[in-house]
Amino acid sequence: MSESRTSSPVNPAPDFAWPREGLSRVPFRLFSDPEIYAREQEKIFRGPVWNFLCLELDVANPGDFKTGNIGDTPIVVTRDENGELHAFVNRCAHKGALVCMKERGNASALTCIYHAWTYGLDGQLQSVAFRNGIKGKGGMPVDFDTGKHRLEAIRVEACCGMVFGTFSEETPDVEEFLGDAVMPFLKRNMNRPLKLLGTHSQVIHNNWKLYAENVRDSYHATLLHTFYTTFKINRLDMDGGILLSDKKWHHISYAKRATLNESAEYSDAKVHSAQFGSDLEGPELLDAWDEFDDGITHSIQTMFPTIAIQYTLNSLAVRYFSPRGVNETELFWMYLGVEDDTPEQTDIRVRQGNLTGAAGLVSLEDGCISEFVQRGTTGSGHHNAFMEMGGTEAASSKNSRATEASIRGFWHGYREIMGFD
Amino acid sequence: MLLDYCHRLDDEDWDAWPGFFTEDGRYKILTRENFDADLPLGIMYCDGVGMMKDRMLALQTANIFEPHTHCHLLSRPALSGAGSQIEARTNFMVTRTMQNGAMEIFATGKYLDQIDLSSSTPKFRERIVVIESRRIDILLVAPL
Structure with missing residues (x-):
């Protein structure tokens, strides 16, 4: 192949050391340093991870193509004949x-x-215009071989309705990448x-x-998102827990709505979210049915680095977030139903679409809260976030979601892959 | 009515908003891409006045966001139909101004309305808001 990737300019490790307290501290510099951002492109997005490329249904038929990005790199997915x-x-x-300019x-x-x-x-390159020149003049050299030129290939694997891609030969297949602890739950929702x-x-x-922190942050969910708490969709006093993958990179946070036992901490702490106490005038918003027999009515599952799958009541969605520079991110919401849903079940999922997304009654605050951190930490690169809720380690928490364990799990993976010891 | 709707929203007279709809009226914001593909799920969707009132209460008491204001600009509407049920299509643009003065075009698109004229005040039986861009900047909390 004549196309060779010039020996990639792996960004030298910036002058950076992780705080000695470990995973419970995260330097704010990581959110604003362009050198670190450039190193992430090489080490993470072009490294041993599976990136979300598109849904399988985006490329359902032969000839379908869909463009996207892996980190900063533009990509295209196709389904061949x-x-x-x-x-x-x-x-x-x-x-x-760009070879494909259409989305x-x-x-x-x-x-x-x-x-x-x-x-x-x-x-694979098939043909080149004016290969033999025009009227016998010009054209490619005689030894030009279309077989030696192609678009730079990305390893691809489809799993659970999603198409993943990786630049690295070292990435284990998707099931192994996710690991036995969390893979079955992904299948439950998506397969x-x-x-x-x-x-x-x-x-x-x-x-x-x-x-990536926000979707792993079970501590904030019921404090910032006031709609959630009041309507008892998800509160920390519901039965639930945090499950980390074997490598700690990925996680599942889950809750069971039927098990709610009102706990005094909510009213005693004057939690803002508990102040919105009126009943819904349109209660059909929360109409739901038991789709599974495990009692889990709310969950969010992450896949390192940039994927989350939500299952809120019956609202199933893939969230994929893609960097657009060091301080901007595009967050994609893909709401899904199941082929054999009844019209009533589709209506339920459509109404529940109100709960999340850019205008989500529950989650719209997430559109601004991370920006507040970005703005708040500007100029404070040498300061650290403090995260000791639930301890200082990254371990599963079967009985409580009042923990930052899954965020520490993310940073565990991040440090490993970035080489930040 | 089409103008009054925008002025009430611009003036943040939130409790007036559900009153522009019939009791079983529907309101939906969706992207042009989704509208053209005939996908059912909107970014904001209210099926009946109850859900609209909940939206307005949530906006005023539950949801948390940085203060900002909207300003609507409307095209002349194209009206069709006859009798007590008419249809309207109106283009719109909404600017958003943040508390630090930053102002941008927040959304632009078209209103596709089904209007009921059978009572003393015209009401929307349905208002579909088709926005041109698939991207929402930061968040969408107030109806358009």
Whole structure:
């Protein structure tokens, strides 16, 4: 292959040392330092992780393509004539222009509009315009071989309705990457014939890792999100827990609504969220049915680095967050139903769509809270966040969600992969 | 009515908002992409006045966000239909101004309305708000 990745300029480790207290401290510099951001691109997004590329239903049919990003790198996913999935960097092997400029579509081949270099759906170069010149003059050298040029391939694997990609040969397959502790729960929610109910995205003005923390933060959920608490969708006094994956990179936070025992701490602590006490005038918002027999009515499951799957009552959604520079992130919401849902069940999921997303009655605060951290920590790069709720380690917490264990789990993975000892 | 709706929202007269709809009226904000693909799930969706009142109460008492104001600009509406049930299509633009003075176009798109004229005041039986962009900047808390 003539296209070779120039020996990648692995960013030298910035002058950086993790605080000696370990995972319970996180230097604010990590959220605003461009050098660290550049190193993340190489070590994480081009490293041994599975990145979310798209939903399988985005590329359901032969010829379908969908563009996206892995970190800063533009990518395209295709399904070829034989139904096989491929992914590549969306960069022509000639001059580097985007090969796909449409977000999605269906095509028999991908042609770069700049000089009409044409690639098969497997990313292999098929033809080059004016290869033999015009009227016998010009053209490519005689030894030019289309077989030696292709779009830079990305390893791809489909699992549980999602298409994942990795640049690294070292990434174990998706099931092993997630691990036995958390994989079954992903299958519970996602390993079904899914259909798309709606999508949108949200631009949040903060570093991507602050959202990675936010979705792992079971401590904040019932304090910041006041709608949640009052309507008893999810409170820390409900039966629930935190489960960390074997490697601690990924997690599940879950709760069982039926087990709520009112605890005095909520009223004693004058928790803001407990002050919104009126009954709903449109209670059908929270209509729900028991979809599973394990009693879990609310969960969020993360997959390092940038994926979360929510299951709130019956509202199933994939959240994928993609960095857009050191202090901006685009958060994608993909709401899903199941193929054999009844019309009533679809209506229930559609109404519950109000709970989360950019206008989520429960979660809209997440659109601004990480920005407040980003703004609050500006100029304080040498200070650290303090996170000792539930101790200083990253371990599962079967009985309580009043812990920051899963956030510490994220930082455990982050340190490991970034080489920040 | 179309103008009054915008002025009430701009003036943050939140409790007036559900009154623009029939009791079983529907309100939905969705992206142009989702609207064209005929997907059912909106970014904000109220099925009946009860859900609208809950939205307004949540906005005023439960939800937490940085203070900001909206300002609507409307095109002339295109009206169709006859009798007591008419349809309207109106383009809109909404700017958002933050407390530090930063102002941007927050949303632009079209209102697709079904209006009931059978009572003394016209009411929306349905207002579908199709926004051009799939991206919401920061968050969406007030209806458009």
